[in-house]
Structure formats: structure tokens, C-alpha cells
Amino acid sequence: MKVQVPVVVQDPHTARFEGVPVTEGWDIEGDEVFLDGPVTDRLAVIDFDPDTQAVTPGVAFEPPGATRKMGRYAVVDEDDMNAGDALKVCLFGTVRKTMSMFETPDVLGRRVTWGFDAPQLLLVPRAGQWANAFYERDSHSIQFFYFDSGGATINTALSRDIVAHETGHAIVDGLAPDLYNALSPQSLALHEAMADMSAAMMAFRSHNLRAAVLARTGGSIEDTTAFASIAEEFGLALGRPGSLRNLSNEYSLDPASPHCVPHDEPHGLSGVLSGALYAVVTRLHGRLTDEYAAGGMERPAAAGKALGVAEQRVTRMFFRALDYLPAGEVSFADYGRALLAADQASHPDHDQERRWLQDELVRRAVVTSASDLDVDTNFEEASVKGIDLGLLVDSDWAAYGWVGARRALFGIPEDVPFKVHPRRDATKLFYHRDGPQRVRECIIKVSWDQPEPNELGAGLPEQRSVTVGTTLAIDWFTKLIRCRLVSGAAGGGGGPAAAQERAAGRAERTALLKAMLQSGSLELGRRAQGLEGMARPSIVGAANSNGVMRLNGTARMLHLAQGVT
Ligand SMILES: [Zn+2]
Structure with a gap:
């Protein structure tokens, strides 16, 4: 069944400024069950009437029929965005499109699962009057609030940036649940950076917005707030024009840099990583535009095509990395290693974007040298021979036994209890010069608690516990190790650079x-x-x-x- 839903192009204010429609249609195809609400097997919109606080009736689902090829939700007036029915359906459409960006065969290659033990993420479009929106694991929900600004009501559920950002948090929580209770500022900042990149990549996915912005900027994405800013309308209404966070930035961890951000404030800190990632996007876009233009394409058309291609390429790189991220608390360097490993394992001979990312992470003092990010990929490992991956995926008992007999492979200290996370059986699609190729891999994540001094006083315990871990990705057919990544905070081995990374992480936790x-x-x-x-x-x-x-x-x-x- 095919179902068409409206998706917010940008927030209403920015849409008017860019001269683009407020919503555009998007088609969902598959075997999902659609009920009035919108409610599906993975999402449920629950709306409260702002005046009475009563739950409002769901919007009716109209399945395809004799006169309609596609299913739809019966919104009375799609232009009246603040009406309850349009608000609910647009919010649902925008969340669902963000999920599909992660689920396509060339990104995660599977359905996302949530970070809580229930099938449906609850979406609350009008949770109350407040200038805020947040994902909350305990209530299985994303709650969007509304507020008054100059006599007009601003619904955060109508900002594509905010909706995509919060959906990004929910998806990351399913992929890397240890970040939710983290003590490390960089772990919390990674959550933010991934949520911001979800919002930015969703902006690039809108044909309408892409065309309008490139026409205005003469084909560049370097200096435009429409793509690189998060929550523009929201920022404006709070008296902070120019949005809450700009991804096109020079933020650095280097105390000697004029762009140094405090190391203990996760929101500011996230700009260092998202800035590095966004810089890779702008470089790739520039290079592809030049290539297409040199091939005889008119420059505006070349810029448009380049943006579509660049967006797809970086979406794969940025979000596939989450599968390879070590379990436990992680640093930006851990994420950088996961990203490089995921890309290198599948594209060993094409390393341009990887080198750009290494340059950015060194330039912003995330690591001291590019070699700090080196990871081995696609190697043989004797203790993996004869492994039954199907059994390991299905049986917790088998997985604990197998890992327990290979503590050294995972870097788990002797006598320390460990946790084996649910194993992932993932098949991803990779594009190579000689055509697309599918790789099936088994991803095993293991975590354990590591004590460290808690130099805080104030009657607090003298030690604190930091969760660290390892990811092992095994090719299902060749049994080669596609990558093995241990969190930088774990153990005590490695050279001076590794020791420095651990000390910096500990100091940042104390400061936070x-x-x-x-x-x-x-x-x-x-x-x-x-x-x-x-x-x-x-x-x-x-x-x-x-x-x-x-x-x-x-x-x-x-x-x-x-x-x-
Ligand atoms: Zn956030």
C-alpha cells in the first residue's frame, strides 16, 4: 500500500522568506498498518486540546480505493497549519520521513528500533505552553510545546528542524542507549550533533527548499542559514535571530583558538563535531559541483545535482558510523574512528572524504594527529573461526558464553561483569564503481563499568562508574572482522596519545x-x-x-x- 502524507518543508516563517510552500507531499510505501490518529505499528500521535486538556479524536485514515490510488489522512484544510488535524498529520509525516532517512538500504538497512521496551514512539504535538520540545525515554515520547510570540502561536511541532532533531535523538537512543545516562560531555554532545545532522540532512532532502536556496545563493551552501541553521523560527521568536546553532562554524577544542568552546557544556561542544561534519558536506558539494560543471552542465543545475548526491553520500557516512560506535560512553574521537572504519571497510580505495574528516578533527583539536583515528578493517581473527553467527544473534546465552571466552578480543578486564547488547544482523547496500553490493554483517556490542576517581567532595562517593565498551563487526560470509573498536576511555593501554585522550575525558567529566x-x-x-x-x-x-x-x-x-x- 502507498500512503501520501504532508511533510513540513521548513518552519512557516522561513518557508515564507524562501518563497517555498509550507508542506510538500511524501509517499510511504510498504506493509505498515495505518490507523486513525495517525497511528502505525511504530508511531502514535496523541494530541491534547489546549483549552480542555482532553485527548482530541484521531484524524481519519482513508485507505486507497476506487477513486484514490494512495491512502491519506483526511485533513480538512492543509493550509491551516495550526488546526489540530493538519498539525498532527504533518508532525507524523515529518517524523516518519526522518526515520526513513536512517532506514534506507544504503544507510542502516533495517528498521530502527526504539531505546525503550515498547513498539510505539508517542508523538505529542501540543504538550503545553513552553518554548521547548524534547525526547524522553521514560515516557516513550517526543513532546512538542507551543508558545506565543508577538500575538502569534509558534508550534514547535511545525518546525522541520526541531521535529527532525528530536526524532534524531529518539533514533540515536535506540542505536546507542548508553549515551542517555552518560557523564562525559562529549557523549552528550554526540547525541546533540547527530540530532542536528538529522535536521540538516532532512533540509537537503527537500527538493523545494534545495531549489529555492541554491537559486538565491548562486549555487553555494556555505553561507546560508536555511540549510546550516537549526530551528530558525524558534530562535527568532526567542529574540535570537539566526537560529540556535549554526553548523557552518569554526568551533574548536583548542584552548588557544579564538573559537574554543567550553569543554563541559554539551550543547556548545556539539558544534565542534557538527561543524567538522558540515565542513565535509560543503567541501564535497563544492567538488561535485565543479565536476558536473566541467562535464558541461550549467552551474545552477550542477549545484543542485551535486547537493542531492553529496547529501546521500554523507548521510550514509555519518549515520552508518553509529552501528560501529563502541558501546558505553564515547568521545568525538571514538565517533571519528567509527565513521572512518565504517567507510574504509566498504570503500577501501576511495578515501577523499575520510581525509577531509581527519583534517577537520585535527584542525579542531579533537585529536592531535590523524593517526589517532587509524583503525584496522577487514582482518582475520583466529578466535572467530567456526563462529555460528545465527546462534549468536538469537541466543543471549550463546552470546554471553562466546564473549566470555574471548575477553581479550573485546578488551574486557578479567573478573569484571559485562553486558552483551542485542546483536544486530544488518545487510547494507554499498555503491561501488562496478555496481551496488550488499554486505551482511553481525554487529556485537559489549559494555562494562570502569571505576575512576570522583574528585568532587560535597559528600559524594570517592569513585564514579563510567560505562565503556567494544563493538565487533563481523562479515557474515567471509568471517573477516570488518572492525573492532574499543572506547578510548577503556583500560590503560596504548601510547601517549591514548593516555592523553583518557585524561582529557576524565577532566571533562569532572568539570561537567x-x-x-x-x-x-x-x-x-x-x-x-x-x-x-x-x-x-x-x-x-x-x-x-x-x-x-x-x-x-x-x-x-x-x-x-x-x-x-
Ligand atoms: Zn537536542
């Missing part, structure tokens, strides 16, 4: 915890609880477990506390 203590957002034990033992929403709870501190829900608190997405 100190800042949280100072702002009163970190509370130990029972003090973190509100009425009747419920978690207090703006507080991160710290638990003392035999003298070791553990935290819960840092990613969620950051959204609430910052008042931005």
Missing part, C-alpha cells in the same frame, strides 16, 4: 559534574526524588553503590535545563 553540582541539578539518592518517590524532572539522580557513584538521565535533564532542543 562540578557545574551540575553548582547549579543544583545533581542530587544524591533520595534527594533526587520528588513527591511519592517520582524522579524530579530537572534533577539528575546520583546513586551510591558501594562507594561508587552512578548517574541516571543526564541526556534528558540537559534538554529541560537548557530550554532548547
Whole structure:
């Protein structure tokens, strides 16, 4: 069955400025079940009437029939965006399109799953009056709020940037759940950077927006807010024109740089990584435009084609990396290694974009030299011989036994309990010069807790627990190891660069915890609880477990506390 849904092109304010329609149609094809709501097997829109707080009736689904080739949701007036029915259906369409960007055969090659134990992500388009929107694992939901600005109502559920950003958080939580309770500022910032890149890649996917912006800028994407800014209308309404975060930036971790950002503030920190990634997009776009123009294409057409091709290529690179990310807390360097490994394993002889990314990460002081990002790919490993990958995927018991007998391969210290995450059986599509090729791989992620000194005082435990881990990706047919990545924070081996990376991570965790203590957002034990033992929403709870501190829900608190997405 084919179903057409409206998708928000940009927010209403920016759409008017760029002269593009507010929504465009997008087709969903497959075996999903559509019910009134919209409700499907993976998404459910739940809307509350702003005046009465009663749940509003779902929008009726009209299946394909004699007079209609495609199914649709019966919206009375698609131009009246603030009406409840259009709001619900547009929000659903935009979330669903963001999911499909991750699920295509050349990106993750499978359906995304959520970071909670339930089939449906709940979408709440009018959760209340507030200038905010957030994904929350505990309630399985993304909640979008609305607020008044100059007499007009701004619905955050109508900003494609905000919707794609929050959907990105929900998807990343399913792929890398350990980031949700992380202590490391860079782990939390990685969540933000991936959510921002989801929003930017969704902007590139709109034909209408692409054409309008390239026509205005003469074919460049380097200096335009329509692509490189997150939540433009939102920023404007809050009196911060130019959006909340600009991805086209020079942010750096180098204290000597005029663009250095604080190392303990995850939102600002995320700009370092997203800036590096966005720089790769602009370079690739420039190179492809030149190539197509040299081949005889008119420059505006060349720029348009180049943007479509560049977007697809980087979407694969940026999001496939999440499959190879080590379990546990990770740094930008860990993400860089995962990205390079994922790309190198499948395209060993084409390394232009990889070199650009290495340059950016060195230039922004994420690592000191490009060799810090080196990873071996496609190698033989004796202890993997004879492995039954099907059994390993299906059986937790078999997986624990297999990993337990190979602690050294995973870097797990002796006598430390470990967790084997659900194994992934993924088949991805790769494009090579001699045609497309499918690679099936088994991805095994393992994590364990590593103690480190907790130099905070304030009656807090003297040690804290940091989750670290390893990812092993095995080619299903050749049994070659496509990559083995251990989080940089794990263990004590490696050279001086590895030791420096570990020390920097530890110092950043201490700085973040100190800042949280100072702002009163970190509370130990029972003090973190509100009425009747419920978690207090703006507080991160710290638990003392035999003298070791553990935290819960840092990613969620950051959204609430910052008042931005
Ligand atoms: Zn966010």
C-alpha cells in the first residue's frame, strides 16, 4: 500500500522568506498498518486540546480505493497549519520521513528500533505552553510545546528542524542507549550533533527548499542559514535571530583558538563535531559541483545535482558510523574512528572524504594527529573461526558464553561483569564503481563499568562508574572482522596519545559534574526524588553503590535545563 502524507518543508516563517510552500507531499510505501490518529505499528500521535486538556479524536485514515490510488489522512484544510488535524498529520509525516532517512538500504538497512521496551514512539504535538520540545525515554515520547510570540502561536511541532532533531535523538537512543545516562560531555554532545545532522540532512532532502536556496545563493551552501541553521523560527521568536546553532562554524577544542568552546557544556561542544561534519558536506558539494560543471552542465543545475548526491553520500557516512560506535560512553574521537572504519571497510580505495574528516578533527583539536583515528578493517581473527553467527544473534546465552571466552578480543578486564547488547544482523547496500553490493554483517556490542576517581567532595562517593565498551563487526560470509573498536576511555593501554585522550575525558567529566553540582541539578539518592518517590524532572539522580557513584538521565535533564532542543 502507498500512503501520501504532508511533510513540513521548513518552519512557516522561513518557508515564507524562501518563497517555498509550507508542506510538500511524501509517499510511504510498504506493509505498515495505518490507523486513525495517525497511528502505525511504530508511531502514535496523541494530541491534547489546549483549552480542555482532553485527548482530541484521531484524524481519519482513508485507505486507497476506487477513486484514490494512495491512502491519506483526511485533513480538512492543509493550509491551516495550526488546526489540530493538519498539525498532527504533518508532525507524523515529518517524523516518519526522518526515520526513513536512517532506514534506507544504503544507510542502516533495517528498521530502527526504539531505546525503550515498547513498539510505539508517542508523538505529542501540543504538550503545553513552553518554548521547548524534547525526547524522553521514560515516557516513550517526543513532546512538542507551543508558545506565543508577538500575538502569534509558534508550534514547535511545525518546525522541520526541531521535529527532525528530536526524532534524531529518539533514533540515536535506540542505536546507542548508553549515551542517555552518560557523564562525559562529549557523549552528550554526540547525541546533540547527530540530532542536528538529522535536521540538516532532512533540509537537503527537500527538493523545494534545495531549489529555492541554491537559486538565491548562486549555487553555494556555505553561507546560508536555511540549510546550516537549526530551528530558525524558534530562535527568532526567542529574540535570537539566526537560529540556535549554526553548523557552518569554526568551533574548536583548542584552548588557544579564538573559537574554543567550553569543554563541559554539551550543547556548545556539539558544534565542534557538527561543524567538522558540515565542513565535509560543503567541501564535497563544492567538488561535485565543479565536476558536473566541467562535464558541461550549467552551474545552477550542477549545484543542485551535486547537493542531492553529496547529501546521500554523507548521510550514509555519518549515520552508518553509529552501528560501529563502541558501546558505553564515547568521545568525538571514538565517533571519528567509527565513521572512518565504517567507510574504509566498504570503500577501501576511495578515501577523499575520510581525509577531509581527519583534517577537520585535527584542525579542531579533537585529536592531535590523524593517526589517532587509524583503525584496522577487514582482518582475520583466529578466535572467530567456526563462529555460528545465527546462534549468536538469537541466543543471549550463546552470546554471553562466546564473549566470555574471548575477553581479550573485546578488551574486557578479567573478573569484571559485562553486558552483551542485542546483536544486530544488518545487510547494507554499498555503491561501488562496478555496481551496488550488499554486505551482511553481525554487529556485537559489549559494555562494562570502569571505576575512576570522583574528585568532587560535597559528600559524594570517592569513585564514579563510567560505562565503556567494544563493538565487533563481523562479515557474515567471509568471517573477516570488518572492525573492532574499543572506547578510548577503556583500560590503560596504548601510547601517549591514548593516555592523553583518557585524561582529557576524565577532566571533562569532572568539570561537567562540578557545574551540575553548582547549579543544583545533581542530587544524591533520595534527594533526587520528588513527591511519592517520582524522579524530579530537572534533577539528575546520583546513586551510591558501594562507594561508587552512578548517574541516571543526564541526556534528558540537559534538554529541560537548557530550554532548547
Ligand atoms: Zn537536542
